Amino acid sequence: PKKAILINKYILLKGWLFMNKKLVKSIIPLCIFILFIATSLQKANDRYNDTAVVEAMVNDEEKNNEENDKAENKSKIDYSKTSWSLQNLYKSEDEWNNELKKFTSDTKELKNYVGKVTKSKTHLSFALDIKEKLDIRLNKLYGYVKLNQDTNKNSYKYIDMKENINRVNREYSNICSDLELEILKLSDKEYNKFMEDKKLNKKYGMYLKEIRRSKDYYLDEKSERLLANTSSISSLPGQVYELFKNMDKKTNFNSAEYKTALESSDRNERKSAYQNEFIAYNDNINTLSGLLIGQVKKNVFYSSERGYKSSLDMYLKGDDIDEKVYNKLIETVNDNMESLHKYVSLRKKVLNLDKVHYYDMFTPMVEAVDDNLTYDKAQGIIYSALSPLGKEYGDVIYKAFNEKWIDAFANDNKVSGAYCLSIYGNHPYVLLNYNNSLGSVSTLAHELGHAVYEYMSSKNQSYFNSNPSIFTHEVASTTNEALLYEMLIKNSENDQQKAYYITQYLDLIKDTLYIQTMYAEFEKTIHELVENNKSINALVLDDIWGQLLTKYYGKDYELDQLAKVGWSRIPHFYNSFYVYKYATGCSAGVSFAQDILKNGSDNYINFLKKGGSDYPINVLKDAGVNLTSTKPIEDTINKFDSLVKELEKLVSK
Numbered sequence: 001p002k003k004a005i006l007i008n009k010y011i012l013l014k015g016w017l018f019m020n021k022k023l024v025k026s027i028i029p030l031c032i033f034i035l036f037i038a039t040s041l042q043k044a045n046d047r048y049n050d051t052a053v054v055e056a057m058v059n060d061e062e063k064n065n066e067e068n069d070k071a072e073n074k075s076k077i078d079y080s081k082t083s084w085s086l087q088n089l090y091k092s093e094d095e096w097n098n099e100l101k102k103f104t105s106d107t108k109e110l111k112n113y114v115g116k117v118t119k120s121k122t123h124l125s126f127a128l129d130i131k132e133k134l135d136i137r138l139n140k141l142y143g144y145v146k147l148n149q150d151t152n153k154n155s156y157k158y159i160d161m162k163e164n165i166n167r168v169n170r171e172y173s174n175i176c177s178d179l180e181l182e183i184l185k186l187s188d189k190e191y192n193k194f195m196e197d198k199k200l201n202k203k204y205g206m207y208l209k210e211i212r213r214s215k216d217y218y219l220d221e222k223s224e225r226l227l228a229n230t231s232s233i234s235s236l237p238g239q240v241y242e243l244f245k246n247m248d249k250k251t252n253f254n255s256a257e258y259k260t261a262l263e264s265s266d267r268n269e270r271k272s273a274y275q276n277e278f279i280a281y282n283d284n285i286n287t288l289s290g291l292l293i294g295q296v297k298k299n300v301f302y303s304s305e306r307g308y309k310s311s312l313d314m315y316l317k318g319d320d321i322d323e324k325v326y327n328k329l330i331e332t333v334n335d336n337m338e339s340l341h342k343y344v345s346l347r348k349k350v351l352n353l354d355k356v357h358y359y360d361m362f363t364p365m366v367e368a369v370d371d372n373l374t375y376d377k378a379q380g381i382i383y384s385a386l387s388p389l390g391k392e393y394g395d396v397i398y399k400a401f402n403e404k405w406i407d408a409f410a411n412d413n414k415v416s417g418a419y420c421l422s423i424y425g426n427h428p429y430v431l432l433n434y435n436n437s438l439g440s441v442s443t444l445a446h447e448l449g450h451a452v453y454e455y456m457s458s459k460n461q462s463y464f465n466s467n468p469s470i471f472t473h474e475v476a477s478t479t480n481e482a483l484l485y486e487m488l489i490k491n492s493e494n495d496q497q498k499a500y501y502i503t504q505y506l507d508l509i510k511d512t513l514y515i516q517t518m519y520a521e522f523e524k525t526i527h528e529l530v531e532n533n534k535s536i537n538a539l540v541l542d543d544i545w546g547q548l549l550t551k552y553y554g555k556d557y558e559l560d561q562l563a564k565v566g567w568s569r570i571p572h573f574y575n576s577f578y579v580y581k582y583a584t585g586c587s588a589g590v591s592f593a594q595d596i597l598k599n600g601s602d603n604y605i606n607f608l609k610k611g612g613s614d615y616p617i618n619v620l621k622d623a624g625v626n627l628t629s630t631k632p633i634e635d636t637i638n639k640f641d642s643l644v645k646e647l648e649k650l651v652s653k
Contacts, residue, residue, distance in 0.1 A: 082375060082408040084151070084429055089144045096144055096161070100168060103137050107172050110134060114178045118186055121197050127179060128204050132463050136424050138172065141165055143423040150415045150431060151407060153246040166232060177228050180211050184218050206613060207464040213320070217306040227305070234302070237295040238574035244284065245571065246415050251280045255416025256435040262362040263437065267353075274359035274562075281568045288568040289538035296530050299576050311527045315577035319471050320615040325627060326520065326580055332630045332637075333517040333583070334551075339641040340514050341554030343506060346644060348556045350651055355558035358549075358566070366500040366651065368438065375408055375434055378441045385445065385484040389601045396452045399427065405451060406430040406444075417571075418443050420450035424463055428454045438504055445484045449477035457611030464612075470578065471616040474585025475592065475625075476608060481508050482593035499650040502643050509640045512586035513633070518552050520580035522567060541567055587632035588625045590639055595624065 090096040113127040142165060149158035186194070191212060195201050218224065253261060253273060261273030281288060299311040308314040309323075316323055348356045350365045373381070379401050386397060400406060407414075410433035422428045428451040434440045453476035458466045468476075485505035492498035525544055529536050542564035549566070550559050572578050596604055607623040620627055 081402075081404070082406065083404070084147060084407045085404045086144060086147055089140060089147075089423070089426060093161075096141065099137070100141060100165060103134070103141065104168050104171070106137075107134060107175060110179070111175050114175065115182070117179050117182050118190070118194075121194060121200060124183075124194060125197075125200055125204075128200075128207070131176065131179070134172070136463055138165075138169065140423050140426070142169075143421055143426075143429070146421060147429055147431075152413050153415050154413055170229065170231060173228055173231065174225060177224055178221075181218065181221060181224060183208065183211050184215050203462050204464055213317070217308060217314075217317075219306065223305075227302070234298045237291045237298065241288070241291050241571065241574055244288070249280050249284075252276050254410050254412060254433075256410035256433040259362075259433075259439070260435055260437070262359060263364065263439070265363060265367075267360070267363075270359040270363060271357070278562045278565055278569075282562060282565045285538045285542075285565055285568060289541055292526075292541065292568070292573055293530070293536055295574055295576065296527055296536075299527065300530050310531060312524060312577055319469050321471065321617065322628070325584070325617075326524070326577075328630055329517055329580055329583055329633060330521050330524070332633045333514060336634070336637045337552065337554070339637055339644060340510065340552060341556075342641075342644050343510065344553050345556045346648055346651075356553070356556050357558050357560060358563040361553075364500065365503045365647075366496065369497045369500050371437065373436050373438060373441055375436075378434070378444055381441055381484070381488075382445055382448065385487040386448075386480060388483060388596050390605065392605065393452060393601070396455050397448060399455075400430065400448060400451055403427065406432060408432045408434045410435065418447050420447045420454065422451075422454035422458070422467075424458055424466060427451075439507075442481050442484060442504065442508065445480040446477040449480035452476070453608050453611075456605070456608045460609040461611040461613055466611045468612045469616040471581045471584065472607075472619055474581045475588040475620065478508075478512060478582075478586045478589025479592045479596070479604070480589075482590045483596065486593060486597060495650050495653060499647055502647045502650070506640065506643050506647065509586060509590070509636060509643075513583050513636055513640070514552060516579045516582035516586070518548050519570060519572070520577075520583065522548055523573060523577060523579065584627055584633075587636045588620060588627060590636045591625050591632045592623075 090099065110127065110130045113123060113130070117123055117127045145158055145161045145165060149155070149162065152158060183191075191208075195205065195208070219227070251258070253276065258273055258277055262270055264270050264273075296311070299314070303309075303311045303314040306314065308317065312326065313323060316326060344356055344361075347353075347360065347365055351360060351363070353360060370377075382397065383394065386393060405427050407430070410416075414433070415431070416433060418430070418432050420428050420430045430444075430447045430451055432440070432444060432447065434444065450473055453468060453473060454466075457468055460466075482505075485501060485508065488501040489498060489505065492501060522544060526536065526541065529540070545567045546559050546564040549563060550557065567573070570579075592604055592607075603623055607619060610619050610622075613619075614622075617627060625632055
């Protein structure tokens with residue numbers, strides 16, 4: 001139609017020119033030229049439009065194919081085998097409610113021993129038997145709510161259920177506190193006489209030792225009751241943070257999608273995902289700083305009232321860890337930062353970046369050799385990697401995969417991250433957000449390390465001796481990850497595979513030893529500020545975090561303003577002085593992996609079976625890993641350094 005209009009205009013023009021013959025000779029050639037250009041442009045435009053339509057159709061088809069592939073892959077997942085079944089805990093919520101009522105009633109039996117628990121060995125033994133049974137039931141009641149809440153994060157029902165059980169637990173805790181106070185009041189001579197009973201000592205020795213170790217920090221009965229009654233208030237910072245993170249925070253990605261975007265080779269995609277995620281925290285930074293500062297002030301209050309040297313001292317005493325272990329970790333890592341700086345510089349070089357930003361720290365330096373590791377493939381890799389741990393360990397892994405221990409895949413109602421929850425008398429429960437990446441396989445290995453540790457411990461220890469410290473828990477999980485990468489590197493078929501697996505092993509040590517130590521240093525710093533009555537707010541927290549990022553990552557790292565709010569994304573800060581255990585766990589885990597591959601797994605399996613029957617440092621020493629020295633940390637840093645050098649050679653070929 002446009003072409004026809006042009007022709008009609010040309011005919012009219014020609015008629016007018018015929019009436020003015022003097023102009024004809026000069027104007028006609030010009031008109032013909034204009035007509036030619038216009039017609040040519042129209043044809044070109046038509047061709048462009050046709051091409052654009054075809055390209056749009058192709059793009060739409062590709063997009064539809066991708067969506068269909070995702071839908072097809074999702075449809076292949078057998079959710080009946082990859083999600084929890086909680087009916088072996090309680091068949092219904094009505095059954096849970098009835099058990100909570102019965103538990104409340106049954107606590108009266110333990111209350112009857114208040115005032116007479118230390119009257120005789122028989123009284124003490126009977127009271128502890130009752131407490132053990134009640135603790136197991138309470139653990140199960142809490143577990144049921146936690147598992148349901150984390151797979152239904154938008155439901156207020158489970159928040160109400162948690163509040164109900166918290167209310168019951170406060171009353172129960174008061175009873176337990178009264179009993180423990182009586183045990184504390186025993187003279188050393190009276191206490192030692194009780195401990196001469198071998199049966200009592202074997203079953204309840206660690207629990208009673210824990211009470212007696214706290215003797216110097218217990219207050220009078222009135223004060224203890226007051227502190228016990230503030231537990232629901234003191235937990236508010238963490239609870240409010242979880243509400244924000246799981247319900248109020250609005251971003252365009254769920255946890256698995258965000259992780260995938262950060263690993264993208266497209267820098268703009270990485271940056272966009274990073275900004276979307278961090279802006280959600282930055283927009284609420286004053287609220288989030290208030291919550292974290294509230295957590296710190298709570299710790300300072302309790303440690304001060306009980307007479308500890310510091311908040312750090314209070315938390316380390318719980319695991320019988322000397323403060324020197326914490327400080328030596330930070331010092332040793334700070335003295336050996338060069339290896340991490342080399343890693344960041346190599347990342348800059350390989351990715352051809354001007355500077356390395358936060359959102360550049362997660363994309364693979366080497367193209368993934370297999371970026372579609374289905375959950376079935378992951379299971380095969382895990383069996384192979386953990387085979388050096390022997391048949392007994394492998395049999396437990398089989399149970400985990402085939403008896404619904406694992407809730408594997410992300411969805412909009414599920415919390416982010418991964419964890420293992422142990423419920424004594426039942427199997428452990430593992431939460432994942434599996435996304436077909438090697439990182440997800442590594443996370444699976446990590447959480448199974450926790451699960452098997454809990455399982456073997458509970459099968460070989462009584463309840464009070466079965467619960468291992470988080471300090472040793474992180475050893476069990478990291479050992480599995482180290483074994484995974486040792487196997488993958490050893491069995492590499494070519495340089496590209498080997499280089500890729502080395503980068504993943506490097507990231508494990510970077511994220512677990514270096515970065516968790518950075519977190520530990522941040523935590524120590526902000527607690528010391530409050531303890532020294534220094535002013536602290538969001539800007540102070542941002543500046544401390546920014547300085548640490550620059551110190552740890554080195555000259556080739558570019559700090560942007562948004563990265564400074566990274567502290568607000570760390571939920572572990574509400575489980576105070578926890579993160580250093582990842583770093584010490586990494587050091588011990590890498591040491592154990594080398595020993596297992598060289599000398600077999602018997603020593604390590606015995607370590608797992610001991611559970612919480614002794615203090616963490618002692619259990620590890622017995623197994624050949626001494627964390628009171630810096631050797632395991634230095635050995636792990638040397639391993640990291642050797643991997644950086646090997647990678648540099650491979651990518652330079």
